[in-house]
Amino acid sequence: MNKLSSKFGRYSLLMHFIFWFLILSQFLRISFFLWQYSEVSWNIIDLLRTLLTGLFFDFGTVAFISICSVLYYTVMPNKWVGSFLDKILIYFFTSLTVFILVFTFFAELTFWDEFKTRFNFIAVDYLIYTHEVVANIQQSYPLPVLIGGVLLLTFVFLFIFYKRGAFTTTFSSKANLKTRLSVLLSTIGIALFFGFFITNNQAEWSQNRYNSEISKSGIYSFFAAFRNNQMKYVDFYTSIPNDKAFGIIRKKLTSPNSVYSRNDYSIHRKITDRIPSLENKNVVFVLVESLSGSFLKEFGNKENITPFLDSLAQKSIFFENLYATGTRTVRGMEAVTLCIPPTPGQSIVKRPDNQNLYTVCSVFKSRKYDCNFFYGGDGYFDNMNAYFGGNGFNIYDRGRGSVLSDEIKTVRNNINDNEVTFENAWGICDEDIFNKMLKVADSQYKTGKPFFNFVMTTSNHRPFTYPSGKIDIPSGTSRKGAVKYTDFALKELFRKAQTKPWFKNTVFVIIADHCASSAGKDEIDVANYHIPAFIVNFPEKQNQKIAQQCSQIDLWPTLFSLFHWNYQSDFFGKNVLDSQFEQRALMGTYRKLVLMKKDKVMILSDQKKQAFYSWNKEDNSLKSLPIDQSFLQETISWYQTADFLFTNKLLQ
Incomplete structure (x- = not known):
């Protein structure tokens, strides 16, 4: 002993x-x-x-x-x-x-x-x-x-x-x-x-x-x-009077072609365009899992793992300086459907009372579009089916059942085994989900209604497995292989889509949900929020590279402006192509909330703390600066108003 x-x-x-x-x-x-x-x-x-x-x-x-x-x-x-x-x-x-x-x-x-x-x-x-x-x-x-x-x-x-x-x-x-x-x-x-x-x-x-x-x-x-998964903004973060916060944000969102509908705590406004709108084009929207900007040769990568996307950057409306709002898929979904800054705690996609919100689907529905969400796994994961189903989308996934719930009047369609050539833990491979979308698009075309098809990919996710023989990197060996396979699958999507009668009248939008990694030695690793985005199949003369610093939340307002649509908006995003667009990006973790304007970065933290930095893009470092009160109040306003509108059910 x-x-x-x-x-x-x-x-x-x-x-x-x-x-x-x-x-x-x-x-x-x-x-x-x-x-x-x-x-x-x-x-x-x-x-x-x-x-x-x-x-x-x-x-x-x-x-x-x-x-x-x-x-x-x-x-x-x-x-x-x-x-x-x-x-x-x-x-x-x-x-x-x-x-x-x-x-x-x-x-x-x-x-x-x-x-x-x-x-x-x-x-x-x-x-x-x-x-x-x-x-x-x-x-x-x-x-x-x-x-x-x-x-x-x-x-x-x-x-x-x-x-x-x-x-x-x-x-x-x-x-x-x-x-x-x-x-x-x-x-x-x-x-x-x-x-x-x-x-x-x-x-x-x-x-x-x-x-x-x-x-x-x-x-x-x-x-x-x-x-602490749920965090109320005013309880954890520095706040200012709501009158002041909404005053700042309404001023930031003001543009010559928008008119506010109310004078209270609201950003609801009508967007109008002087040019007659285009014919309703079909839209295929692809949210790509973990597609960091650093994977593209366009941004300096030398491994040639995205040859198709790099070629697409030369013949599309390509966003060179766009940043994800968060570090998870549900954050990306939140940003591209609600066009809203990331609120603290859980993404809105996973929160209660997130049905019947004013989303981009609402804009499409007002123009009689058929709206569908495609996911190669079980959409129960991360509450995706409840969120998309509760906000106007029909569901195509690998789950079972035809109706989500009595409250969500949306059809849920199963992706059948005979439509699957490869499947791993997260779902079917990207080629299979694209083939399913193409099959549904063919049926939609026959009805004569325009369609908005939202596809969420899964292949660029651990365990990084995909069908053998498609690319020169063995399946399951690295993320590099998964990225190259996703690039290959996107190339196949376009190759097949180009043979369809609906292709000429269809716009394709591709964007990452978030980067493959978001961690670094600093509070916020800015470079690991940089993602690519493409708008494809507009007339060639409109193709361009957009250098303005912007956010995921700006993608749809920009596309709607290219369509010259008049629509109602509760969106925090703006048209990046507007000459009056003020460059900025909104991003964060579930606890850190960030406003970046060019090389200046303000970070709000819980316990009502804040920090101000200059960002050196060359080495991705942050250097502390004295707090700029005007910058701080603007940062607070973006996040305080977004949280206020959702928690008070003013986005419904």
């Missing part, structure tokens, strides 16, 4: 477990440090603060984890200590807890590989959609090896506990009432202290985002995100 075991008696195993957890957590933290070796701050003070802050949060985490076992040790009578029941319960739950935690540490490594962050609200979402996530893990990693490794490590750690006498001492020692109550009250006290007085964002002490993320405890971050 070692000194640690004899010193803590009945609580010997618990103390071994706590020390094991703290050591393994620090080992994981050091691993992340080495992983991001070139981007973290290795200043000795920063290094120590990162490790000590992490240790502090690990104490809180292990206190929460230990509560159940402490309660058990408190209420278990001394006469049953070491009994068969006592041994079975302690062996079983200790083994289960160690197994879960080892698996969690492995999960943190894979999560960091994908997102370069500790667990956050994305991990919470993934817990809900278990089918897609489990299938993705199976296809991305050697699962038998992974589970086998977790079991082996669990056995090794339990064996160490055993050899150090932790189990023997726990089963042979008894604790008096004073000791039991002291341990119980101490554990509960620590847990209550962390629960009421410590927030996860207190770990974000460094201007280097990686140091702040590594300072966190993954499990603690997970439950903090679970609790």
Whole structure:
């Protein structure tokens, strides 16, 4: 029996477990440090603060984890200590807890590989959609090896506990009432202290985002995100009077061809065009999964993985300086359907009461378009079907059933097995979803109604698998291959569409939902929001490269202006081709809200904090600046008014 075991008696195993957890957590933290070796701050003070802050949060985490076992040790009578029941319960739950935690540490490594962050609200979402996530893990990693490794490590750690006498001492020692109550009250006290007085964002002490993320405890971050998925703007962010905020935004949205309908808290206005509108053209809209601007040769990539898109950039209306509003697909969907800045917390796509909103579909419906949403997976994921179905789209996906719900009067059409040539965890390959859209478009053409078909792709997503023999990069080997396959599938879409009788009267719009990665050492990695966008099949004389800095929310107002449409608007986006367009981009995470105007960047954070930077595009760095009050008030106004309109149901 070692000194640690004899010193803590009945609580010997618990103390071994706590020390094991703290050591393994620090080992994981050091691993992340080495992983991001070139981007973290290795200043000795920063290094120590990162490790000590992490240790502090690990104490809180292990206190929460230990509560159940402490309660058990408190209420278990001394006469049953070491009994068969006592041994079975302690062996079983200790083994289960160690197994879960080892698996969690492995999960943190894979999560960091994908997102370069500790667990956050994305991990919470993934817990809900278990089918897609489990299938993705199976296809991305050697699962038998992974589970086998977790079991082996669990056995090794339990064996160490055993050899150090932790189990023997726990089963042979008894604790008096004073000791039991002291341990119980101490554990509960620590847990209550962390629960009421410590927030996860207190770990974000460094201007280097990686140091702040590594300072966190993954499990603690997970439950903090679970609790804070919904965030009311005025409760968490710096605000100004609504009169002032709406006054600023209404001025920003004013244009010679728009007239506000009301004078209250509203941005509703009528957009008119002096030129007669074009014949109603069909619109095929493709939202491409994780298509970073950095993948294109047009933006400096030398790997030639987007040859078709690079050629398209020369013969389309191409947006050179456009930025995504967020880091997830649902943020991209929110931006391109509502033309709204990203509100804090969850995307509107995933929130309650998000039906019957005024979306771009509303504009198309007012002109008698047939509107459809195509997704190669089950649209239950991320609440997509409920959102699109509740806002006027018919649904085509791989789910089952014909009607979404009694409240959502939308037809849900299944993509049948005989229409699928390849499928992975996230859905059918891009070629298959494009072929399904083409098939539906043929039927729509026969009805004589114009159509608006919204396609969400999936192939450029881990596990990066796609049909073999299509490109020169083997399936499942890298994102580079997935990007090149998506480019190939888009080329095939256009090749086939050009043979259709409806092609000449159809405009194609292609844009990314977000970048493949959004993480960097700074609060906001600006370069990792830069995405390409194309408007294709207008007369050749209209093709151009748009250099103005703009946002996803500006895409549809620009297209509607090219159509010379008159329409009602609740959109925050504007026509980029307007000579009076003021360059700016709106973007953020679920907690950071950003306004960028050329090289100036204002970031709003929860806890009513803000920071102002100049952005160096050459090295993608941010340099702190004194707060510009006018810039700050404009930033606040964009986000405060957007949040106000949605939460008060004024976008319906």
